[in-house]
Amino acid sequence: MSVFLRLFEYARPYRARLVAALGAMVQYGAASAGVAALIQPIFDEVLPSRQNLVPVAAAILVVYLLKGIGAYLSGYLMTDVGQRVVRDLRNVLFRHILGQSVAFFSVQTTGRLISRITNDVGQVQRAVSETIGDLTRESLSLVGFAAVLFYYDSRLAIVCLTGAPLVVYPLVRLGQRVRRTARRSQEALEQISHVSAEAIAGHRIVKAFGAEEREAGKFERASQHFYRTCMKVTGVLSALPPLMEFIGGVAFVGALVYGSREIVAGRLSPGEFTAFMAALFMMYAPAKRLSRVNADLQQAMAAGERIFEILDSHNEVQDRPGAAELPRFGHHIEFHDVRFAYGGTSGRATLDGVSFVVRAGQMLAIVGRSGAGKTTLVNLIPRFYDVTGGSIGVDGRDIRDVTIASLRSQIGIVTQETVLFDDTIAANIAYGRQGATAEEIEAAARAAHAHEFIAQLDRGYEAMIGERGQRLSGGQRQRIAIARAILRDPPILILDEATSSLDAESEMLVQDALSNLMRNRTSFVIAHRLSTVRRADAIVVLARGRIVESGAHDELMARGGAYTKLHELQLQEEPTEIEI
Ligand SMILES: Nc1ncnc2c1ncn2[C@@H]1O[C@H](COP(=O)(O)OP(=O)(O)OP(=O)(O)O)[C@@H](O)[C@H]1O
Ligand SMILES: [Mg+2]
Secondary structure (H helix, E strand, O other): OHHHHHHHHHHHHHHHHHHHHHHHHHHHHHHHHHHHHHHHHHHHHHHHHOOOHHHHHHHHHHHHHHHHHHHHHHHHHHHHHHHHHHHHHHHHHHHHHHOOOHHHHHHOOHHHHHHHHHHHHHHHHHHHHHHHHHHHHHHHHHHHHHHHHHHHOHHHHHHHHOHHHHHHHHHHHHHHHHHHHHHHHHHHHHHHHHHHHHHHHOHHHHHHOOOHHHHHHHHHHHHHHHHHHHHHHHHHHHHHHHHHHHHHHHHHHHHHHHHHHHHHOOOOOHHHHHHHHHHHHHHHHHHHHHHHHHHHHHHHHHHHHHHHHHHHOOOOOOOOOOOEOOOOOOOEEEEEEEEEOOOOOOOOOOEEEEEEEEEOOOEEEEEEOOOOOHHHHHHOOOOOOOOOEEEEEEOOEEHHHEOHHHHHOOEEEEOOOOOOOOOEHHHHHHHHOOOOOHHHHHHHHHHOOOHHHHHHOOOHHHOEOOHHHOOOOHHHHHHHHHHHHHHHOOOEEEEEOOOOOOOHHHHHHHHHHHHHHHOOOEEEEEOOEHHHHHHOOEEEEEEOOEEEEEEOHHHHHHHOOHHHHHHHHOOEOOOOOOOO
16 A cells, blocks of 8 residues: 555646546546436437437437546546656656665666566556546446436345445455566566576677577576466456456346336336436446456556665665765875675675775775775775775765765776777767867877777767677777776776776777876776886785785885785786787
8 A cells, every 4th residue: 555655646746637637537427427317318208209309319419528528538637647657757766776886786687677667667657547547437437327326216226236345355355366466477577678688788698608599498488487477467357357247247137126026016117227227237337447456456556566665775875964075186095994895794804904095196006816806995986885894085084974976076987897888989988078079089089099990980989889889899998998087087097907908009008098197196006917017106915805915016026925926927017029
């Protein structure tokens, strides 16, 4: 029920329309009852003696006209409100999902989230625009018809309507079943979306490993599961209308037996009886539709629950109340006894007791074996995750006390995996600074040594690069990502293996660009090239989440410890000659 009320909150801004729709429904219900009521004068006056032909005919036309207008307006307005509610809900949901922290996305999958935005919201939309409209309109018609029944013969009406409460109980019970099954069917749909999104995004690997059959099999199982849960819902839903119809038949027999006796005894005119029967018959259509309404609503509630689950998932990384803007960075960044565990405070620590200070304008190199925690460490700076212990300060302010937007606006990142969007090269480079001029974009591309290959593309800067930049090579993608960071021109720079996909020649060129970029900036650089690391003002060596050594290159080499070992095993010397 609370799901229903929460959905209703979204309809609140459109209550004027809802009230208008309700008015139209009342008109529809009254006109429907009017049709039934007109049967009596037809049979008792017009047909036997052509008495009152003109007024009755006129009334028939008016009543149908009113009914038509009521049906049109109520249908249109309810659909409109439904669509508006769902549009708002979808927008809120998307914004909420985008605002979630990085941890949220390592648990949720793309396909599943998309399924919530499209399928679950769609399910709710059907409920709001069709079902709730039906519920109100048909209930009002039922009330109208019942009034007609009671008007002509209240005893007979009571006889015919006694069955009604008996119908309600199974409907409510069935509705509960439907809700559970509907939830499962939405989950199955989510699985379909997940399996297909993953296989399509990873299509190269699927092909390379000959896993088409396996993926298709996974999809078919999800499909089959969806089919089965859908049919379970359908099994319940399809049983309802015939059930209603049969109960109607029983009422019909009862009315016939009683009515024939009353007519013979002269207590009821044939016209009255016919009008009564007509109203009874006309009740079937709304009753049949109403019998489905509860089940339909339950389906929508199941979908609504799933939407609110996401909306209720709160974000661990968010602005504190009263968080201040971070002024432009100018002094130092300090890690103070930082501890971090992906599983929260209780989990195994990925970083433990990490402390260091980087002054403005300095370059810090972070080295260590794979899995040592290098990426994790730099992810803490823009608050992709919050520390689980200790603190990180920028110019002496804890980064949790400043707004996330003001913090991130001062940081440029080139990540280990390059992320580009399905847009033009120019738009991708300008992603971090909307409204950059063509000259600025080109200057950034030149600095990243990307201009040469861009100029050779058919449409140059206007070339579309495909989803995730698929139409570019790995090294080209990386250079676009570097140009994007250059154009943003942030005081703090994070480079996580930013040149790992480049060949030696491009890397030297890009290194050159990066060192220009890093000048007068504070940078955190994760690199495997000795030449890069050697240039750093300070180096920290991470092993299993702890800093085991730190200092400048020569100092660390003289010590002959962990850095020296890494130096031998991992850091690659610059090639003396460029191989062709
Ligand atoms: N989202 C995550 N959830 C849970 N554990 C994670 C997550 N990301 C990384 N880890 C774990 O944290 C540890 C450190 O990972 P991290 O990515 O920081 O390593 P790294 O030093 O950058 O390695 P590489 O050089 O291979 O990039 C790894 O053991 C990894 O399994
Ligand atoms: Mg890494």
